[in-house]
Amino acid sequence: MLGNERLRQLEVLLDEAFVVPGTNIRFGIDGIVGLIPGLGDVLAGLLSLLIPFAAWVRGVPYVTVVRMLINVAIGLLVGTIPILGDAFDVFWKANRRNYRLLTRSIAEPRRHTWRDWVFLLLLGAGITVLFAIPLILVAWLIVLLFRS
Template identity: 35%
Template sequence: MNTVRDLPLGKDAASIRRRIEAMEMVLERSFTVPGINRPVGLDAIIGLVPVVGDIIAMGMGGWIVWEARNLGMPKWKLARMAGNVAFDTAVGAVPMVGDVFDFMFRSNTRNLRIVKKHLDKHHPHTKVIDQ
């Protein structure tokens, strides 16, 4: 498993990809809930804290969008990503229903998918084969 020290600091596409993948892992798949065998992350956990948790999760999801902007992604893709974060935040802010929604709707995973698709097309050298 990667540590913070292992993450690259560069502004190149490969470095940004690794940082976004690491943030998505922390926010959406940090550990598995025993019994239901479902991965959850920081987004769902801090979303349990009313208002403040949702704001923090929104900021962390917004960071992924900001990193995508650094890749030079088109504005329409950035808007779609920002919409995913905004939708997740808006519905996640509803008491009780929002907590279940945070557990099911993974805006950061959706955004990672958008970034990977862009990188695989425009920066194929960043592609990593998963084993």
């Protein structure tokens, strides 16, 4: 099992190992490997699953583990968009987010789970709205067509 220091090193390697010269922008191999079409995002996504897996093994509340998995999924899905997705990965930093969730949860078990629930509820509401908009537009167009 990976210790906390190893997980921190993994997080730095994936999200913060390099600096864009002349800026404070940090990126890791997640942003670089993602440039390889198809395979890069999958490989980076697999490596990113190590921190949520370690959290699960350590007994972190399931809602926090689900939030970590969603962080990875967002990075993976948006990361598949050529160029724009790789830029998103540099700023999203799913591994840093997940490492912070892990250390927060270990330091104060179950104290912050309400934040995880709020995140998941807001995400669910956002997805519901995104799926509802096309359905509402189609229904509106159908009503307009049958009115004529």
